[in-house]
Amino acid sequence: xxxxxxxxxTYRSSEREKRAVLGVDLAVERGRMVALAGESGSGKSxxxxxxxxxxxxxAATSGExxxxxxxxxxxxxxxxxxxxxxxxxLVPQGAMNSFTPVLTVGRHVEEELEVHLGLSKREARERxxxxxxxxxxxxxxxxxxxxxxxxxxxxxxxxxLALACNPEYLLCDEPTTALDVVTQxxxxxxxxxxxxxQGVGMLLVSHDLPLAASxxxxxxxxxxxxxxxxxxxxTIVDHPANPHTRALVGALRELEEAP
Amino acid sequence: xxxxxxxxxxxxxxxxxxxxxxxxxxxxxxxxxxxxESLSVIGESGSGKTxxxxxILGHVPPTGGAVRLFGAxxxxxxxxxLTALRRRCAAISQDPYGSLPPTLTVLESVMEPWLLVHGExxxxxxxxxxxxxxxxxxxxxxxxxRSKVRFSLSGGQRQRAAIARALVLEPELLLCDEPTSMQDASxxxxxxxxxxxxxxxxxxxxxVTHDLFLARRAAPRGIVLHRGRIVEExxxxxxxxxxxDAYTKALVAALPRLGRA
Numbered sequence: 001x002x003x004x005x006x007x008x009x010t011y012r013s014s015e016r017e018k019r020a021v022l023g024v025d026l027a028v029e030r031g032r033m034v035a036l037a038g039e040s041g042s043g044k045s046x047x048x049x050x051x052x053x054x055x056x057x058x059a060a061t062s063g064e065x066x067x068x069x070x071x072x073x074x075x076x077x078x079x080x081x082x083x084x085x086x087x088x089x090l091v092p093q094g095a096m097n098s099f100t101p102v103l104t105v106g107r108h109v110e111e112e113l114e115v116h117l118g119l120s121k122r123e124a125r126e127r128x129x130x131x132x133x134x135x136x137x138x139x140x141x142x143x144x145x146x147x148x149x150x151x152x153x154x155x156x157x158x159x160x161l162a163l164a165c166n167p168e169y170l171l172c173d174e175p176t177t178a179l180d181v182v183t184q185x186x187x188x189x190x191x192x193x194x195x196x197x198q199g200v201g202m203l204l205v206s207h208d209l210p211l212a213a214s215x216x217x218x219x220x221x222x223x224x225x226x227x228x229x230x231x232x233x234x235t236i237v238d239h240p241a242n243p244h245t246r247a248l249v250g251a252l253r254e255l256e257e258a259p
Numbered sequence: 260x261x262x263x264x265x266x267x268x269x270x271x272x273x274x275x276x277x278x279x280x281x282x283x284x285x286x287x288x289x290x291x292x293x294x295x296e297s298l299s300v301i302g303e304s305g306s307g308k309t310x311x312x313x314x315i316l317g318h319v320p321p322t323g324g325a326v327r328l329f330g331a332x333x334x335x336x337x338x339x340x341l342t343a344l345r346r347r348c349a350a351i352s353q354d355p356y357g358s359l360p361p362t363l364t365v366l367e368s369v370m371e372p373w374l375l376v377h378g379e380x381x382x383x384x385x386x387x388x389x390x391x392x393x394x395x396x397x398x399x400x401x402x403x404x405r406s407k408v409r410f411s412l413s414g415g416q417r418q419r420a421a422i423a424r425a426l427v428l429e430p431e432l433l434l435c436d437e438p439t440s441m442q443d444a445s446x447x448x449x450x451x452x453x454x455x456x457x458x459x460x461x462x463x464x465x466x467v468t469h470d471l472f473l474a475r476r477a478a479p480r481g482i483v484l485h486r487g488r489i490v491e492e493x494x495x496x497x498x499x500x501x502x503x504d505a506y507t508k509a510l511v512a513a514l515p516r517l518g519r520a
Contacts, residue, residue, distance in 0.1 A: 039443035040415055151304065178440075180303035181469050185513035207443065210515035238520045249517065251444040255472045256516050 035216035095158035106142025268324035299474035302484035355417035
């Protein structure tokens, strides 16, 4: 289990301090999906990036991030590198646009297998079709360059990349943003399948509350760095307790149920 | 009623890359818009929506068919006439990062179209209008307005500044391509209300989106664009409630929604 306890993060620059996250508690278990929703600037991505220790150097962090009881916040870079990809993998925000244009998408995945698992080129290549299939992609697409793929295919390639080392946990930051609605739905179905069939523990960060609520087992709403509501998605959506959640749900319902 | 936009049998074909097969972006597309009327264009990437908006402003020559804007045939309009026609329209691009001059301040970038048309002597009025629009869009912080676009604005703020910039000349026709894609739910509602206020004063609008809920909110009538063709045309409420075409059905089914227990 990943247990985030009383996490606070402050970004410091020479002129100012910004408290991005304030006392957040959160647990991600294997085979379950937790969604972190909220408006832009609410601190969702900061929480997600704090878990594998990938916040910028300007971020001061306090609290605990326990991976099966071991606090990742006190781990060295070397210790964190042993956890990253192999135990906790990441689909970062804008992943589909972060591939190196001169390598095929398959080569990206092979490289990760070689570096992190010490596989030979050939062993790495043999794993590609199965990994791409898990991400809902035809293995033949591995030979394509990023510019030859659609946004959805690139996003799936990023998911294949994250799955390469068979991680226990997957952290996905806005994995459906900037994709068409049909593609969004397909990607979410793939993510849900990874949780149900592979037992992956997933943290999904999304500003899209209807989407997050429709797919997650547990929903957390953030506002101004704090976790303002947490619970079973249907309950939150139908009976939001926090004023901010109520406003958010109200604005969405207004659009959804317009006469 | 005055017809301000008439697109008839518009076909746009782009030559294939490196001698490949030509790409047909729009296929025999027809639509019309009366003064004060709005239309939602529902389309995903590759549907031809961007080509449609560009064709309406005469930026893409048609392979077949014609576009009449404010009664004038774009194909036979002179360069000067085209400029005059375009000046009565405004466009909001789907990419707010490419639609504001990065070296200007936020306020300057919103005022710029006004100054280009009305000149320096009317700067005071332009500034007043720009400030009013920005305030309406929730951007009233003086420090923010006087800082450079490239240093200070988030995607959502850029998008709102781009909307203000598009409205500063009070266009008769507003063409918008996913203008609220980077907004939070509450801000999105505010923006739609702002656009609706202008529509109430006679502005016409083409509102491009892949979100059918937004499409319904933005305009009473809508067309669904798929691979360059209109596959369905109806009241937007109808498109959502009882889609007929297979593609529209898929769009409706995929829409994330809160629903009711």
